[in-house]
Amino acid sequence: MSERKTIYLCLAHMSEEGVEQKYVKEAFDTNWVVPLGPNVNGFEADLEAFVGEDKKVVALSAGTAAVHLALLACGVGPGDEVLVQSFTFCASSHPITYLGATPVFVDSEAETWNMDPVLLEEAIKDRIAKTGRKPKAIVPVALYGMPYDCERIMEVSRRYDIPVVEDAAEGFGSKFDGKVLGTFGKFGVLSFNGNKMITTSGGGALICNDAESKNNIMWYATQARDAYPYYQHSAIGYNYRMSNICAGIGRGQMTVAQAHIDHHKHVQALYEELLAVVPGVEIHKQPAGGRYDSNFWLCTVTLDPSLRIVGQENAYKEVIKTAVGGAAGVIKTVDSAVTDCQPNDNVEALRVFMLSKKIEARPVWKPMHKQPVYASAPAYVNGVSEAIFKVGICLPAGPCVTDEDVRYIVEGIKEAIVK
Numbered sequence: 001m002s003e004r005k006t007i008y009l010c011l012a013h014m015s016e017e018g019v020e021q022k023y024v025k026e027a028f029d030t031n032w033v034v035p036l037g038p039n040v041n042g043f044e045a046d047l048e049a050f051v052g053e054d055k056k057v058v059a060l061s062a063g064t065a066a067v068h069l070a071l072l073a074c075g076v077g078p079g080d081e082v083l084v085q086s087f088t089f090c091a092s093s094h095p096i097t098y099l100g101a102t103p104v105f106v107d108s109e110a111e112t113w114n115m116d117p118v119l120l121e122e123a124i125k126d127r128i129a130k131t132g133r134k135p136k137a138i139v140p141v142a143l144y145g146m147p148y149d150c151e152r153i154m155e156v157s158r159r160y161d162i163p164v165v166e167d168a169a170e171g172f173g174s175k176f177d178g179k180v181l182g183t184f185g186k187f188g189v190l191s192f193n194g195n196k197m198i199t200t201s202g203g204g205a206l207i208c209n210d211a212e213s214k215n216n217i218m219w220y221a222t223q224a225r226d227a228y229p230y231y232q233h234s235a236i237g238y239n240y241r242m243s244n245i246c247a248g249i250g251r252g253q254m255t256v257a258q259a260h261i262d263h264h265k266h267v268q269a270l271y272e273e274l275l276a277v278v279p280g281v282e283i284h285k286q287p288a289g290g291r292y293d294s295n296f297w298l299c300t301v302t303l304d305p306s307l308r309i310v311g312q313e314n315a316y317k318e319v320i321k322t323a324v325g326g327a328a329g330v331i332k333t334v335d336s337a338v339t340d341c342q343p344n345d346n347v348e349a350l351r352v353f354m355l356s357k358k359i360e361a362r363p364v365w366k367p368m369h370k371q372p373v374y375a376s377a378p379a380y381v382n383g384v385s386e387a388i389f390k391v392g393i394c395l396p397a398g399p400c401v402t403d404e405d406v407r408y409i410v411e412g413i414k415e416a417i418v419k
Helices: 018-027 038-051 063-073 092-096 118-133 150-160 211-221 246-253 256-277 345-356 384-389 403-416
Strands: 056-060 083-087 102-106 137-139 165-167 187-190 206-207 279-281 300-302 390-393
Touching: 018 038, 018 206, 018 246, 038 056, 038 206, 038 246, 056 063, 056 211, 063 092, 063 137, 063 165, 063 187, 063 206, 063 211, 083 118, 092 102, 102 118, 118 150, 137 150, 137 165, 256 279, 256 300, 256 403, 300 345, 300 384, 345 390, 345 403, 384 390
Parallel strands: 083 102, 083 137, 165 187
Antiparallel strands: 056 206, 187 206, 279 300, 300 390
């Protein structure tokens, strides 16, 4: 019997026909090995057709770059404040600080795990009262692909005339009321990192409302060069355009984008069926009623705090020395195995147990308002994201995850539970 493969949380999958290789080969054959070219233009056109609503799209080097440029285009600068979902990855908030502004964190609603519209409005009122100024932008996030309440958040945006930058990095193809995420606000952010719904190996894109906005973003993304026969710059620009090689991969990926989305939804449905009979383990579902249409980029479950897991007594006893849970590159070593806000012992024990079965599982995002780097940032919290962080864990859901894999994963969870 061959050794069992490792089941990773979410890895991109190339098209069966190798379309990606065709576009990449064309780039090499025509010497378009630069951050411009036919593949970039073609990928942008494919994305514009995918999101619809007559939107314009700029392909960029990363989703983080897209957040950065969107905030810049909203006029965010030193001394400003930006309202951002706390329950998210740091790429939603770090670009705010790049611009010298301050993130103001807003907690989540229990049903979607995304930005709470009621708390959002309370935060706006309080910031105006405290600072005498409105925040410059609102950044809701499609956590694990789940749509935020677009209707209510946009109502708040219009009421206070504050632009929305939708962070749909995890929500590629997710919809609210039949409309693709990223098309509701002033800008919409997409990501094509190697673990996303489709990939360009790295990269992202910004959805814009019109050609003028697109051209402005493209100008900033290409070092903000003015129209002279020599290099003149009237603003600080950035080297943020996507390469023609990466865009070639993206063009091939667009041919399987809907298939990937459909597969993730299928995996979610299978988890829902198989976990329904596992006491103490609850899978997070989208709200009923048909308005929410998640791509289920990752499938997430919560563990009852009373649930006992094999090896739980050893949780957090040793300092981790290597990258864990999808981390890449260099990580900073730490002196303590614990922090003041961490998942419950049974969540950590399940992560370790599943790893022993060659299954990658990962805690949900740690809320940004509990991150040391943001200790002094204003935060409007209701306890929801912290509570979910303590009990939540992500399960594999990518295009490479088969029905057999899902059954193996669920059996692994059952085996981990101490009867």
